[in-house]
Amino acid sequence: MKLYKLTTLLCLCLSAQAWALSNDTEQPIYIDSDNQELDIQKNVVTFSGNVVLRQGSIDIRADKVVVTRQSGKEGQETIDAYGNPATFHQLMDDGKPIDGAAKKMRYETATEYLKMTDDAVLIQEGSEIKGKIITYKIDEQKLVAESGKKQRVTTILQPNQLNKK
Incomplete structure (x- = not known):
């Protein structure tokens, strides 16, 4: 448990300097x-076959994507993506990507x-986190791996990042 907390703390410290593009979630979804269907x-x-979803710098690619709009309210969509694997890409305000x-x-x-x-991995500046489940609060840059x-x-922490601190 202590190692889990330390790992999470290190990950949060690594990503603290790089914030997601502040206007990504204000952009339309394509x-x-x-x-x-x-x-x-x-x-x-339901979208299937080589699905590409973009919202600002956010790019999700999957075999199948299901978009549900709760109670028909615009801006409150839930997007479920399935793939082998499905991928996520976003640029930070400093121009560096997170995948x-x-x-x-x-x-x-x-x-x-x-x-x-399922086989989740998140990569930022060469460092990566792998786990069964990874949750990522985009606007707050908070991550939890289980x-x-x-x-x-x-x-996996890259030495060049540790030397920058």
């Missing part, structure tokens, strides 16, 4: 795919919350 009554759209991958991702636009599940039953959270 989705390209091979197919699209719409259920108007349930406010659910993630997992078999399942959930992005909640209203709360700017990303949850990556291990699975037979795996542990793995963090």
Whole structure:
């Protein structure tokens, strides 16, 4: 438990200097795919086949994406992405990228919350975190990584980042 807290603290320190582009979540969401199905009554759209979702510098790529608009309210979409893996990319205000991958991702636009599940990995400036589940609060740059039953959270810190501190 102590190692888990230390790892999380180190990760937060590493990302504290790089904030997500401040206007990403204020941008429209663009989705390209091979197919699209719409259920108007349930406010659910399913995109499949080479799905590319963009919102500002946020770029999510997946085999399938399901967008649900809760109670039909614009700006409160839940986006579930599935792939082998699905990927996440975003630029920080300092121009440096953060990348993630997992078999399942959930992005909640209203709360700017990303949850990556199953073989999740998040990479920033060469350092990476791997775990069963990684949650990432985009606007606050807060990250939590959890291990699975037979795996542990793995963090790789690059020496050049440690020397900058």
